[in-house]
Amino acid sequence: MNFELTEEQRMWRSAVHDFVAKEVKPKAHEVDQNAQFNWEATRKMGPLGLLGLNVEEEYGGAGVDAISAAIAIEELGWGCGSTALSIAAHNGLGCAPITLFGNEAQKRRFLPGVTSGKEKLAALALTEPGAGSDLKKGVLTKAILDGDSWVINGTKMWCTNASIAEFVVTLVRTDPDGGSKSLSLIVIPTQTEGVRIGPPEKKMGVKGSPTHAMNFENVRVPAENLLGQAGEGLYQTLVVLDGGRVGIGALSVGLAQAAMEEALQYARERETFGVPIAQHQAIQWMLADAATEIQAARWLVYHAAWLKSQGLPFTKEASMAKLFATEMAERVTRNAIQIHGGYGYSVEFPVERHYRDARLMTIGEGTSEIQRLIIARHLIEQTG
Ligand SMILES: Cc1cc2nc3c(=O)[nH]c(=O)nc-3n(C[C@H](O)[C@H](O)[C@H](O)COP(=O)(O)OP(=O)(O)OC[C@H]3O[C@@H](n4cnc5c(N)ncnc54)[C@H](O)[C@@H]3O)c2cc1C
Numbered sequence: 001m002n003f004e005l006t007e008e009q010r011m012w013r014s015a016v017h018d019f020v021a022k023e024v025k026p027k028a029h030e031v032d033q034n035a036q037f038n039w040e041a042t043r044k045m046g047p048l049g050l051l052g053l054n055v056e057e058e059y060g061g062a063g064v065d066a067i068s069a070a071i072a073i074e075e076l077g078w079g080c081g082s083t084a085l086s087i088a089a090h091n092g093l094g095c096a097p098i099t100l101f102g103n104e105a106q107k108r109r110f111l112p113g114v115t116s117g118k119e120k121l122a123a124l125a126l127t128e129p130g131a132g133s134d135l136k137k138g139v140l141t142k143a144i145l146d147g148d149s150w151v152i153n154g155t156k157m158w159c160t161n162a163s164i165a166e167f168v169v170t171l172v173r174t175d176p177d178g179g180s181k182s183l184s185l186i187v188i189p190t191q192t193e194g195v196r197i198g199p200p201e202k203k204m205g206v207k208g209s210p211t212h213a214m215n216f217e218n219v220r221v222p223a224e225n226l227l228g229q230a231g232e233g234l235y236q237t238l239v240v241l242d243g244g245r246v247g248i249g250a251l252s253v254g255l256a257q258a259a260m261e262e263a264l265q266y267a268r269e270r271e272t273f274g275v276p277i278a279q280h281q282a283i284q285w286m287l288a289d290a291a292t293e294i295q296a297a298r299w300l301v302y303h304a305a306w307l308k309s310q311g312l313p314f315t316k317e318a319s320m321a322k323l324f325a326t327e328m329a330e331r332v333t334r335n336a337i338q339i340h341g342g343y344g345y346s347v348e349f350p351v352e353r354h355y356r357d358a359r360l361m362t363i364g365e366g367t368s369e370i371q372r373l374i375i376a377r378h379l380i381e382q383t384g
Helices: 007-033 039-046 068-078 081-101 103-115 233-269 281-309 315-345 350-360 368-383
Strands: 121-125 142-146 150-159 165-173 183-189 193-198 213-223
Touching: 007 039, 007 081, 007 350, 068 081, 068 233, 068 281, 068 350, 081 121, 081 150, 081 165, 081 183, 081 233, 081 350, 103 121, 103 165, 103 193, 121 150, 142 165, 142 315, 142 350, 150 165, 150 183, 150 281, 165 233, 183 213, 183 233, 233 350, 281 315, 315 350, 315 368
Parallel strands: 121 165
Antiparallel strands: 142 150, 150 213, 165 183, 193 213
8 A cells, every 4th residue: 555645635634624724623512512413514514525525426416535544534533523423423323324235226215315515414223222232133133024114113323414414324134034144234214203303412522413212113115225135234233333433533533633732832832840741751752652543543544544545354353443543532532631730620621522523433333342343253253
């Protein structure tokens, strides 16, 4: 891999950075404190291509390469963890299954609206009250083919964007006999009769990214809302999650970068024992470790994205990028608070929010434990 970003990628970063600095970052505190999604900025993201990062231009997207997509999510993460999570989920979880597995008619029907910024967004519902890491055995939501419709019954948990989504791509069991070929992905428009979206979950962080439980009671959608073939849902989900993990890694790099910038500025200004605290070696070491780990995580993320854009296998690398970047973000945001002393514990300083936002990243889209399982499995298979 060439570790230089291209001229085009640098210009893209600069454009997204300027947008985020103007429209997203200044609202991050308010978005967090009021637990309110930033629709105002999101509406402006459509024309910039941020709502269709992996969607081809003919369906309203920007169709950027995977590194540029990661850069966009990284910059959003730098600006606001909540907004970044919702936009990452919209692109990487909601739109991606349709881009990857939808037919022409499905792409034309579902994508242009949600990539425009004029309508609502997209979401993916995998998790259930009894199924998160273990979807294969745990998913109980059922879809039964009745004439030319699927009839869906069940409950989903922790669906990012459910209340601000036009549709939710939903993992359902289409074959009651079970097994890895019994799951399918079906697009369920949120306005369909029988879809009930619960109140927003009250969370520790990413409060401006709405998360909901959903209930489906005899929800009827056309048979053509099935993505690909019945029974391909688990495979499709795993492919989608590979891409989503690059996004969560990128978001974590952005969060850590923002926290380090705050810590650096504070360390230059705050004085103890007659000197700025930046002159104390203990503080310098935390800053040096942060800068080094952020850079390492960034390259892991870009490398996984590069493999993806080359059409090469990237499952292991996506897991490595997510594992390292998310755990790195926890360390860096934690130390950013430490550098701020007591002020770091106040909601008036952004590092308090960064720390809470970062805490999710080792859990969503596959926990750190699951990433280690995936990496180990690949290592053992490669050497076996
Ligand atoms: C804010 C937020 C947003 C979310 N957004 C979405 C979304 O948009 N769509 C969606 O479908 N889901 C979403 N989720 C759900 C998220 O993906 C799951 O919480 C996550 O996958 C873990 O599943 P679980 O919570 O059921 O934990 P469990 O699977 O019950 O795991 C509990 C613990 O056991 C560990 N564990 C499980 N199995 C193993 C194993 N084999 N070996 C070692 N340790 C193991 C886990 O790592 C974890 O530490 C979201 C969650 C949150 C908090």
